[in-house]
Amino acid sequence: MSNEIVVTGASGWLGGHTCRVLHRLGWEVVGVSRTPRIARGQHPRWRWIGIGAELEYAVARAGRVLDVGGRLRELIDAGRSSRFEVTDRVARGLSRTTVQDPVLVSASGYRVHRGEELLATPTTKGDLVFGGFDATTEDTAARAAPAARSAIMRIGLVLGADGGVFPVLRRPFDAGHGVVLGSGRQWLPWIHLTDAVGLLVDAISDPGYAGVINAVAPEPARYRDLARATGDVLGVPWGTRVPEDHVVRTFGGASALLLQSHRLRPDTALACNYCFAHPDITGAVEDVLVGSQAAGITSSTHRSPCCRESPCSVTTPLVTGCGTRAACHASPSQTARRATPSASRTWID
């Protein structure tokens, strides 16, 4: 029986945090990197492969893939990504797998602009403002179906202390003068790192996650709510507006992510009974600035079989040396049970 999972972007911020949680849950992580030797030196706990033919082979063998590769910096600087080539290889590997119930969970930053409209489920393409590269990746990932269950997670701005965009956004606040980008009225799809990781992990094991999914917090916030929460926690004024053209000069093509309005609700995650560790922006920002995230702890809260009927508040801190595997978390064996409801089917490749 294999408990392997192939992870692209495993050397990155989001992928690295997710891999640590997967590792603790009993998954055997196979990290994918364009420079596997360097990645191995940095994260010796899991196996590393490159992006050549060995990737296709590893995917066919494992039958389970988390695709969170792609650098935000590359997107900001060049407005493009070569990531879809890797996703394409992943899709080819999945088409060859003999593993039962194969799955591809893919991170996407794709956005459409709809102003005040609340989007409970992701819209189709057409009014794209950002992420043409992610559209390509989404198309490629979608091609993995029906060879595999494909869950394309449109992740909001991930709030964390040690990576992503938030450390950049908080700099003026740290200098004692908080700012609001643009009008501040724009809706900002956001999610705390713990929940981004939790949703990615849950999507691997829960067949309820299929198609394109909003991976955002359940309580939408406007940009000014983020600024207010940050200013309040740090005890600094937060109301100074930064004109849009200045934001564009600073963030390039990615400025649309911060200036356009994307009001999203995570209906699939809620239907799957995922329970968010940080549903509101004030609590999430407080955690990132002065709470467990600030202290370097990545915790993971998941909806689980034990609390399918009611909201679950089980949070297992996954600190170094903790080693806890709560019954409430989705381990590879739970994945096998969930993905194969029929007793005659096994999780053996």
Ligand SMILES: NC(=O)c1ccc[n+]([C@@H]2O[C@H](COP(=O)([O-])OP(=O)(O)OC[C@H]3O[C@@H](n4cnc5c(N)ncnc54)[C@H](OP(=O)(O)O)[C@@H]3O)[C@@H](O)[C@H]2O)c1
């Ligand atoms: N952070 C956020 O707020 C956020 C929000 C929404 C979506 N996302 C998406 O989530 C993904 C990861 O974000 P992150 O913040 O963790 O980024 P990150 O820290 O910059 O990590 C990027 C990872 O992707 C790998 N990578 C870079 N170019 C690649 C390519 N062409 N093909 C395959 N892998 C490649 C890198 O691995 P090697 O250098 O080892 O090859 C690295 O491990 C990105 O696709 C991003 O668009 C992030």
